[in-house]
Amino acid sequence: MDWMNAVIQGVLLGGLYALFAAGLSLVFGIMRVVNLAHGDFIILAAFLSVVVVGVTGLGPFLSLVIVVPLMGGLGYAVQRGLLARTLDRGVLPPLLVTFGLSVIIQNLLLQIFSADDRRLDAGGISTASIGIAGQLAIGWFPVVVFLAGVLAIAGLQILFTRTALGRAFRATADDQETVRLMGIDNRHTYGLAVAIAFGIVALAGVCLGIRTTFSPDIGPGRLLVAFETVVIGGLGSLWGTLMGGVILGIAHTIGAKLDPAYRELTGHLVFLLVLLARPQGLFAKPVRET
Amino acid sequence: MSLLSVHELTAFYGDFQALFGVTLDVEPGEVVAIIGANGAGKSTFLRSVVGLCASAAKAALFDGRPIGGRPTHEIVTLGIALVPEGRRIFPSLTVEENLLIGGHRARPGPWSLARVYDLFPMLYERRAMSGPALSGGQQQMLAIGRALMANPRLLLLDEVSLGLAPIVVNDVYTRLSTIVGEGTTTLFVEQDVGRALSVCHRVYCFQEGRIALAGSPRDLTRAQIAAAYFGV
Numbered sequence: 001m002d003w004m005n006a007v008i009q010g011v012l013l014g015g016l017y018a019l020f021a022a023g024l025s026l027v028f029g030i031m032r033v034v035n036l037a038h039g040d041f042i043i044l045a046a047f048l049s050v051v052v053v054g055v056t057g058l059g060p061f062l063s064l065v066i067v068v069p070l071m072g073g074l075g076y077a078v079q080r081g082l083l084a085r086t087l088d089r090g091v092l093p094p095l096l097v098t099f100g101l102s103v104i105i106q107n108l109l110l111q112i113f114s115a116d117d118r119r120l121d122a123g124g125i126s127t128a129s130i131g132i133a134g135q136l137a138i139g140w141f142p143v144v145v146f147l148a149g150v151l152a153i154a155g156l157q158i159l160f161t162r163t164a165l166g167r168a169f170r171a172t173a174d175d176q177e178t179v180r181l182m183g184i185d186n187r188h189t190y191g192l193a194v195a196i197a198f199g200i201v202a203l204a205g206v207c208l209g210i211r212t213t214f215s216p217d218i219g220p221g222r223l224l225v226a227f228e229t230v231v232i233g234g235l236g237s238l239w240g241t242l243m244g245g246v247i248l249g250i251a252h253t254i255g256a257k258l259d260p261a262y263r264e265l266t267g268h269l270v271f272l273l274v275l276l277a278r279p280q281g282l283f284a285k286p287v288r289e290t
Numbered sequence: 291m292s293l294l295s296v297h298e299l300t301a302f303y304g305d306f307q308a309l310f311g312v313t314l315d316v317e318p319g320e321v322v323a324i325i326g327a328n329g330a331g332k333s334t335f336l337r338s339v340v341g342l343c344a345s346a347a348k349a350a351l352f353d354g355r356p357i358g359g360r361p362t363h364e365i366v367t368l369g370i371a372l373v374p375e376g377r378r379i380f381p382s383l384t385v386e387e388n389l390l391i392g393g394h395r396a397r398p399g400p401w402s403l404a405r406v407y408d409l410f411p412m413l414y415e416r417r418a419m420s421g422p423a424l425s426g427g428q429q430q431m432l433a434i435g436r437a438l439m440a441n442p443r444l445l446l447l448d449e450v451s452l453g454l455a456p457i458v459v460n461d462v463y464t465r466l467s468t469i470v471g472e473g474t475t476t477l478f479v480e481q482d483v484g485r486a487l488s489v490c491h492r493v494y495c496f497q498e499g500r501i502a503l504a505g506s507p508r509d510l511t512r513a514q515i516a517a518a519y520f521g522v
């Protein structure tokens with residue numbers, strides 16, 4: 001029963017990991033840029049929620065109404081003002097710039113909020129649970145986060161395949177020059193893509209902050225989780241990202257069950273195994289010749 | 291008033307100058323051809339018109355409005371569509387999505403998905419396929435259909451016959467004559483001089499970044515054209 005419980009917790013945790021990973025995957029998929037500050041933006045969003053909760057008295061869930069648009073706007077500005085200048089100059093400049101952003105965000109957060117652990121208090125829901133047969137009980141909050149992850153992935157999938165904006169995203173990823181001939185401003189499209197990614201980052205940050213304590217220095221760890229999730233699931237596959245999150249989530253909870261110290265290690269081992277067996281990821285579409 | 295009026299246009303790739311003061315006009319309803327040897331600057335000229343190559347503000351007027359130096363996505367929404375050299379179909383999009391994105395900022399006009407499918411039934415049959423799954427000729431039709439979806443007032447075509455079998459080229463040109471018959475003003479680049487002359491009202495011959503000859507095919511002799519083409 002304990003093992004069953006660990007697997008269920010792992011699956012639910014996968015929803016959170018999918019939320020961590022969706023933005024990273026979106027930005028990489030469209031612009032071929034790995035945002036090394038991705039995890040720090042997740043933590044920044046959690047701190048933003050702390051501020052919004054403090055100032056407005058809203059709960060952390062309702063604070064999303066403010067934090068999501070704020071982060072989206074920040075994403076657009078970061079893309080247009082900073083990242084856009086690094087594109088078309090090879091792989092290194094975007095990596096250096098986002099690495100710099102990571103350092104800056106961590107230190108800013110440290111200055112403003114100190115190194116203390118924080119937590120977003122969502123009231124009863126963070127501890128309430130649903131009893132299932134015998135000793136099995138699952139928390140409401142992990143279920144809500146899992147559903148948020150599924151909805152975010154489904155929403156992105158619909159956006160990508162069914163809407164004019166999604167078509168523009170895919171065409172821009174294909175051919176930046178020709179897309180301009182269609183009357184599409186590729187720089188604006190990139191900005192919107194990063195804005196959407198940051199909106200999901202905001203959701204991820206608030207979910208993380210309700211679930212566990214956080215401090216300014218834990219961003220890089222979330223980046224690693226997001227990265228492993230994307231790679232396990234396969235680049236370019238949104239449902240793969242959800243499955244990657246679930247697999248990594250199960251690895252973490254099973255590992256923690258064996259010994260709390262094995263939690264991350266088990267995740268890394270699964271990640272390495274997938275890399276060895278299927279470097280393109282478990283659910284990747286066949287690679288296109290270009 | 292000319293629909294497109296280009297005056298003393300220059301274009302550079304870094305330090306390399308590709309166009310040296312090109313002056314060219316296209317009247318509404320006209321079909322104008324640009325011919326010239328490889329590297330003469332034909333593609334660069336079309337790319338400059340739509341803003342993919344930088345040009346001076348006053349160098350080009352579209353319907354009397356200066357378009358030089360404006361961003362490409364703004365220029366094309368004024369009513370210019372380019373079928374680029376090499377077709378440049380979006381590989382991640384299906385055939386139908388390639389057409390739909392062509393109409394992303396469409397102006398009102400005669401062309402719609404249904405009318406493009408009427409003109410190119412083979413695209414309708416393959417509408418769910420991905421772009422790269424099409425043959426070269428079908429891809430060229432798709433690139434033309436994609437441009438029509440914008441309902442352009444000026445259609446620019448860059449070497450639509452490039453790399454196609456002669457029979458396919460005939461097919462493409464038959465359909466182009468339908469488009470031109472609609473009264474769509476067209477400026478096209480063609481390496482095949484005979485074909486260009488048989489289709490156009492007027493022709494410009496480019497040579498090393500300059501216009502070496504211009505006129506109506508009726509008024510030009512073979513010798514004049516050969517001299518302008520090869521620079522002998």
Ligand SMILES: Nc1ncnc2c1ncn2[C@@H]1O[C@H](COP(=O)(O)OP(=O)(O)O)[C@@H](O)[C@H]1O
Pocket residue numbers: 303306308326327328329330331332333334335
């Ligand atoms: N991207 C580029 N970078 C540098 N030079 C270029 C580039 N594109 C074209 N050129 C040069 O500009 C000149 C004109 O090229 P182009 O306009 O493509 O000629 P055409 O279409 O008539 O064959 C050629 O000398 C070509 O080598």
Ligand SMILES: [Mg+2]
Pocket residue numbers: 332333334375449
């Ligand atoms: Mg050319």
